[in-house]
Amino acid sequence: MKSSHVSALQLKHAGIERQIAEEMSRPVPDPSTIQALKKRKLRIKEELAHI
Known part of the structure; x- marks a missing residue:
């Protein structure tokens, strides 16, 4: 679950x-x-840093 959230955030960031x-x-x-x-x-980016 955590990794899919990270992936979604990375896609948004890109x-x-x-x-x-x-x-x-x-x-x-x-x-x-x-x-x-x-x-x-x-x-x-800040949200990714907190994960």
Whole structure:
């Protein structure tokens, strides 16, 4: 059970990284979108650290 939760979090983390990369590659990246995505990514990283 624990490992499937970790896998799910890692997939979410990778998905958010991809979204950040997509936003950064736009002609005019939206700083608030990038900041929100980075906060979500950090929360997932912290949750993974606690497992």
